[in-house]
Amino acid sequence: GAVVSQHPSWVICKSGTSVKIECRSLDFQATTMFWYRQFPKQSLMLMATSNEGSKATYEQGVEKDKFLINHASLTLSTLTVTSAHPEDSSFYICSAGTTGEDGYTFGSGTRLTVV
Amino acid sequence: SQKIEQNSEALNIQEGKTATLTCNYTNYSPAYLQWYRQDPGRGPVFLLLIRENEKEKRKERLKVTFDTTLKQSLFHITASQPADSATYLCALASGGSYIPTFGRGTSLIVHP
Numbered sequence: 001g002a003v004v005s006q007h008p009s010w011v012i013c014k015s016g017t018s019v020k021i022e023c024r025s026l027d028f029q030a031t032t033m034f035w036y037r038q039f040p041k042q043s044l045m046l047m048a049t050s051n052e053g054s055k056a057t058y059e060q061g062v063e064k065d066k067f068l069i070n071h072a073s074l075t076l077s078t079l080t081v082t083s084a085h086p087e088d089s090s091f092y093i094c095s096a097g098t099t100g101e102d103g104y105t106f107g108s109g110t111r112l113t114v115v
Numbered sequence: 116s117q118k119i120e121q122n123s124e125a126l127n128i129q130e131g132k133t134a135t136l137t138c139n140y141t142n143y144s145p146a147y148l149q150w151y152r153q154d155p156g157r158g159p160v161f162l163l164l165i166r167e168n169e170k171e172k173r174k175e176r177l178k179v180t181f182d183t184t185l186k187q188s189l190f191h192i193t194a195s196q197p198a199d200s201a202t203y204l205c206a207l208a209s210g211g212s213y214i215p216t217f218g219r220g221t222s223l224i225v226h227p
Contacts, residue, residue, distance in 0.1 A: 006158070034214065043119075043204070043219040044159070093158045103149050103161030104215065111156065 002028050004096050006107025013084055013114055020080045021110045023094030029074035030096035034104070035067075038091040050077040084114040117142045119207060119218035127224045134192040136221045138205035141186060146210035148181055150190050153202045153220060162203075163190075195225045 003026040013019050023033055031052045036044040048069050049057040056069035066088075068080040077096075081088055091111055097104035120139045128134050138148070147166045151159035165172045165181045165188070172179050178191040192199050202222045206215035 004158075041123075041219070044217040046214065046216070049214065091156075095158070103151070103164055105161065106151075106158030109156065109158045 002097060002102065002105040004030075004094065004105045004107045006094055006110055008110055009108060010111040011113070013112070015085055015114055016083055018080055018082045019084055019112060020078055021092055021094075021112075023077045023079070023096070023107050025075045025096050025105075028096075030077075031074060033071060033077040033094055033096045035069060035077075035079050036093045036095065038093060038109075044093065047079075052077075081112065084112070086114045088112065089114045117216065119143070119205065119216060121203075121205060121218040121221045123219060123221070125222040125224055127226065128195055130196060130225055130227050132195055134195045134199065134223050134225070136190040136203050136205075136223065138188040138190070138218055139186060140207055143186070143207055144209060145207035146213070147208055148179075148188050149206045149208070149215055150177075150179055150188075151204045151206060151217075153204055155202075159204055159217075192223070195223075197225045197227050199223060200225050 005024045007022045033050040035047045037047050038044045046059050047062045050069045050071040052071045058064045071077040091109050093109040095104045095106040118141045149164045150162045153159040163179045165179045176193045180189045202220040204217050204220040206217045208215045
């Protein structure tokens with residue numbers, strides 16, 4: 001079945017630095033990928049929809065200059081958290097797929113801790 | 116505003132029993148509803164999808180019902196096993212975007 005690989009699985013960074021998270025579709029092409037953020041015991045909140053070859057669509061309240069998304073190929077989307085602050089510490093998850101019976105395939109997530 | 120409600124309290128059941136989880140929604144007309152399983156520190160894993168014109172769907176030990184009048188979906192795991200212990204998320208998508216919106220999830224704990 002479809003596999004989405006997300007890297008790194010965890011990262012600790014200093015406040016003010018930037019962190020890049022990669023999301024790859026391993027056995028299928030994904031023209032659209034989604035980026036979510038999840039705080040402890042909360043639901044997944046959609047941050048943005050990443051479209052191959054075009055600009056990402058951000059959800060209301062998500063700063064596009066802070067969360068940079070690049071979808072340069074049909075198998076890779078990246079999320080860069082710029083000038084990270086402790087409040088950006090969260091679990092970031094990407095997903096890809098179709099609207100069909102297979103649902104969406106999620107990456108294993110990235111735990112970001114900003115100190 | 117749109118709301119998806121799942122019981123925030125953990126459901127504790129004994130091995131072999133049937134677990135039933137509930138997903139209620141308001142101010143929403145979903146084209147379909149999905150159920151996912153999420154283990155701690157991991158991304159969700161898709162389990163089942165049910166469309167608005169379907170009342171019930173089954174897959175092995177899983178059964179999902181969808182009542183658009185009550186605005187409710189029930190998710191059943193029969194003959195539950197300790198390995199079924201996880202958080203189960205429901206997600207709804209409208210016909211416009213098909214991008215799912217997730218509930219907070221309900222934690223299921225199956226005791227041996």
